[in-house]
Amino acid sequence: MARPRALRVLIASDTYPPDVNGAGYFTRRLAEGLADRGHRVHVVCPSEEGEPYVRRRGLVMEHRLRSATIPVQKTDMRAAVPLGMGGHIARLVQRLDPDVVHAQSHFPLSRAAMRRGRAAGIPVVLTNHFMPDNLYAHARIPAALRAAAGGLAWRDMVRVAGAADHVTTPTPRAAELLREKGFGGEVEPISCGIDLGRFHPRPAERSALREEFGLPDRETVVFVGRLDEEKRIADTVRALARVSRERDVQLAVAGQGGCEAGLRALAAELGVADRVFLLGFVPDARLPLVYAAADVFAIAGVAELQSIATLEAMSTGLPVVVADAMALPHLVEEGRNGFLFPPGDAAALADRLLAVLGSGRARGAMGEASRELAARHDHHRSLDRFEEVYRRLLPAAPRPARLERLAA
Structure with missing residues (x-):
């Protein structure tokens, strides 16, 4: 049988590495995975430098748009500058003539790409990674206004999603949530996927890896992710203080964020400052080693649409203890690979x-x-499904622009 032809895929995302977040990392894995399969993949996203540029990284062509810092946010993330963005994306769509536009959010850059793709008659896929809880602290929204702000944000998300030809989200719970918020169309759960080859058990290296990260050679609980309010890492520190009364145990946290000073102060207050190790930002290439240095992974967050970090820990062969909230319960078979606990209950x-x-x-x-x-959740399965989705959306006959290109 002849192999299906390679696809042209334009992926639009308002966040992309070096941004540190799950949506950005997923988008890069998707782009690189599709490119490795022979597809022609272009990514349009904000420039991490401010100034626009086009650069090939590996097999993926990045189109970085002019960007600016986001004044109200606490992070270093940048957003594409609205002025001229729509025209830039329209020209990009016209020149690349992609088979599909795959947007990663309902935020300005992604929705502009969706709008320009639909105007050109190109199928549009939208993957939702959105949870308002992940934005409240960054956007400095007062607690009293969060419910109203969240409601407005969800209505905006549902409206934008209605313009897509196919909507996906990482888990069945995330799909259910989108329907609860008023989306009446079909939502397909497709896992973000995990590279089982990168994240694998290596128990013989555990002691050496602890030394490499400056950790004492003792039982180790690990958390990987942003040090932000919705991750509730303070609950894990409080739990560690209890556990350390009975066992020689420590907590290693890989990540950075606005709660770092507060976590250090809490650890000192509880008398476990010598047992809480904040490793800071760990480069992606070394991230598998962090999990491999640990005995168990714990996450207390309540706003996880999937939690790639939990999957990475599981792939490394770690038991997991996770909050019984949002999509986290889907990753645990109680008593088999770990346990759930009530959110906020450190005891x-x-x-x-x-x-x-x-x-x-x-x-x-x-x-x-x-x-x-x-x-x-093998990422090859996820790539298989996204390819199927793209091909199913292809028109029966080439678009006029494609015919003109072939004839030229």
Whole structure:
């Protein structure tokens, strides 16, 4: 059988590495994964430098638009400058003539790409990574206004999603949430995926890796992610203080964010400053080693649409203890690969951590189960499905612009 022809894919995202967040990392994995399969992939996103440029990184062509800092946010993320953005994307769509435009949000750059794609008769896919909870602290929205702001944001999201030919989101719970917020169309859950080859068990290296990260060689709980309010890392620090009364244990946190000073102060207040290690930003190439240095992964956040970090930990063969909130329960088979705990209950989190750490044999079995469950999220499966979605949306006959290009 002849192989299907390579596709032209234009991916639009309002966040992309070096931005540090799950949506940005997923977008890069998607772009690179599709390009590795022989497709011609272009990404349009904000410039991390401010000035616009076009550059090939590996097999992916990046079109970086002029950007500016976001005054109300606490992060270093930049947003594409609205002035001229629509025209720039329109010219890009006309020149590239993609088979599909795949937007990664309902924010200005992505929605501009959707609008220009539809105007050109090009199929549009939208993947939703949005949760208002992940923006409240960054945008400095007062607590009293968050419910109203969240409602407005969801209505905007639903309106933009209605213009897409196909809508996806990472998990069944995330799809259910979108429907609860008023979206009446079809929503397909497609996992963000995990590279099982990069994140794999390496128990023989655990002690050496702890030394490499400056950690004492003792039982280690790990968390990887932004040090921001919605991640509720303080709950894990409080749980550690309880667990350390019974076991020689420490917490390693890889990431950076606005809560760092508060976490240090809390650890000192609880008398566990010598057991809480904030590793700061860890480059993506070294991230698998952080998980491999640990015994168990814990996450207390309540706004996870999937949690790639939890999947990475599972793929590394770690038991997981996660908050019973949003999509996290979908990653845990209670007692098999880890445990759930009520959100905000540090005492319950401590109890679950003790249950995992209490038996080396049980811990090993849970780690094996985690690896097995993570295999369901192999990123090759996700790439397969996105390719299927793209091809199903292709028109039966080439568009006039494509025919003119072929005839030239």
